[in-house]
Amino acid sequence: MAEQQNHPELTVTQILLTQDNTLDSVKAESVTHQSSQKIDKISPKIVLATLNARYFHTSFGLRYLYANLNELQEFCEIKEFIIQTRALDIVEQILASKPDIVGFGVYIWNIVETTDVVNLLKVIAPEIKVVLGGPEVSYETEQQAIVACADYVLTGPADISFYQLCKDIINETPPDKKVLNSKPVPLEDIALPYEYYTDEDLKHRLLYVEASRGCPFKCEFCLSSLDKSSTPFELTSFLEQMEILYQRGARNFKFIDRTFNLNIKTTMQIMQFFLDRMTDDLYLHFEVVPDHLPRKLKELLAQFPEGSLQFEIGIQTFNLEVQANISRKQNNAKSKENLLWLRDNTSAHIHADLIFGLPGETFDTFKDSFNQLYHCRPHEIQMGILKRLKGSPIIRHTEAFDLRFNPLPPFNILSTDRVSFTTMQRINRFARYWDMIGNSGRFKYALPHILSDKPFDDFMAITEWIFNKTGQIHKISLKKLFELISQSVEALFPEKHQLVIAKIELDYEATKLKSLFNGLNLYAAEQKESITKNKSLKRQQQHMSR
Secondary structure, eight states: OGGGTTSOOOOOOOOOOOSOOOHHHHHHHHHHHHTOOSOOSSSOOEEEEEEESSTTOOOHHHHHHHHTOGGGGGGEEEEEEETTSOHHHHHHHHHTTOOSEEEEEOOTTTHHHHHHHHHHHHHHOTTSEEEEESGGGSSSOTTOHHHHTOSEEEESOOTTHHHHHHHHHHTTOOOSSSEEEOOOOOGGGSOOOGGGSOHHHHHHSOEEEOSEEEOSOOOTTSGGGGOSOEEEOOHHHHHHHHHHHHHHTOOEEEEOOTTTTSSHHHHHHHHHHHHTTOOTTOEEEEEEOTTOOOHHHHHHHTTSOTTSEEEEEEEEOOOHHHHHHTTOOOOHHHHHHHHHHHHHHOOOEEEEEEEESOTTOOHHHHHHHHHHHHTTOOSEEEEEEOBOOTTOGGGGGTTTTTOEEOSSTTOBEEEOSSSOHHHHHHHHHHHHHHIIIIISSTTTTTHHHHOOSOHHHHHHHHHHHHHHHHOOSSOOOHHHHHHHHHHHHHHHOGGGHHHHHHHHHHHHHHHTOSSOGGGSOOSOHHHHHHHHHOHHHHHHHHHHTO
């Protein structure tokens, strides 16, 4: 691309697990670097690094830092890893670049692994200046172990301040304190990062984009509640960047705007931009405010073809008391009306969120929220467990509601004054099995016939039956899952079993597993013998399963 010719090719690295690397080899890599303690002002070396949860994720934040490095950009490279990679291997790859400064993006999903990397890096090459940034180190900063072994921490939005810090370090005029507070700058002063997505990113990875920053709402479980408002990027410039990405072949866009449909005029222009460029492989992901879908936006959404839209819709809770506790404003009736409208009138894939463990929430109020949401028919119901995000206002409720959080990442809620640890574990298992069965889409024929008008109670019964049978919530093969669902229905809802088997066969065929459906054990062990002995009944059963 012409837009990239003035910049060096960006190195985006996925490091795979290997077994033959040793500490000696890492030390050898650093010998050359250690021979010169002073930074070469003519050609300093900067590495921007982070650990992503998966390879197909890209680090949006690092690309912003890179885009705003100005004259230092030619001396910088991005290295992205995955959290499953050994710290030793990551350090070896970083040291291979012989950096003077290494900046790490630190998040709730990588804080443990990044701490290991930083510790090891400072043992092997203590002269390297380590700079931390990201939401996980922007609050409660000085108490954190990772901060103790770093040289500097930039809290807040560091788009511009990272460049200034690098200049100060290179010019031997470093700041005299470790923790530096970055102040927000006008969005028009920030260089956009989109040209630094590589061709590999465009082909194989998720591209994050944002048309605005901030959120006007004050939901206390979320760090965005600390924002004063939502601020848009200049729309013409933003769409120009989207056009460049599109012309380069980008077809997978995930908008990270917290309230994409807040400004309807802007929303309409962005949606129309993509609708005018619709292709079979274009995919758009948005976070949508559920109670704000005016008619003209609905008319536009109805024009998008199947497979092109995914909406992430945060419901969190339908309980008015809990909503008040967390400062959440939501029109429940309008939200449900809009969810149903989206299902009936658009081809958008609807992913709706609930959070368990909020202040004031009980088992029964959560059950009620789940049942209401289920009847709105979203394709997925994501049940998150409340997490203590550093800096989020939710912690003000800790004493009043006896909120007890896991002291280790991901800092999930363990119990409250109204939810015991045992109950919390039941919901955790429910959520895990729901992901496997309800959200996976693999049981779209059978599940509606398994669940009644009280879907939460029915699925909780299935959850407890499967867990009592297996003791597992992970590493259950798909074939085994089909068997367990059938067996649980036989045990819990015997009157539905024959119909469910017929529907399960349709689901099973859609998976294209190699093993035959007739080879599955769809009955409890104690009944299998009697069925096998009665060949006539066995033949009838096979006939009904076709």
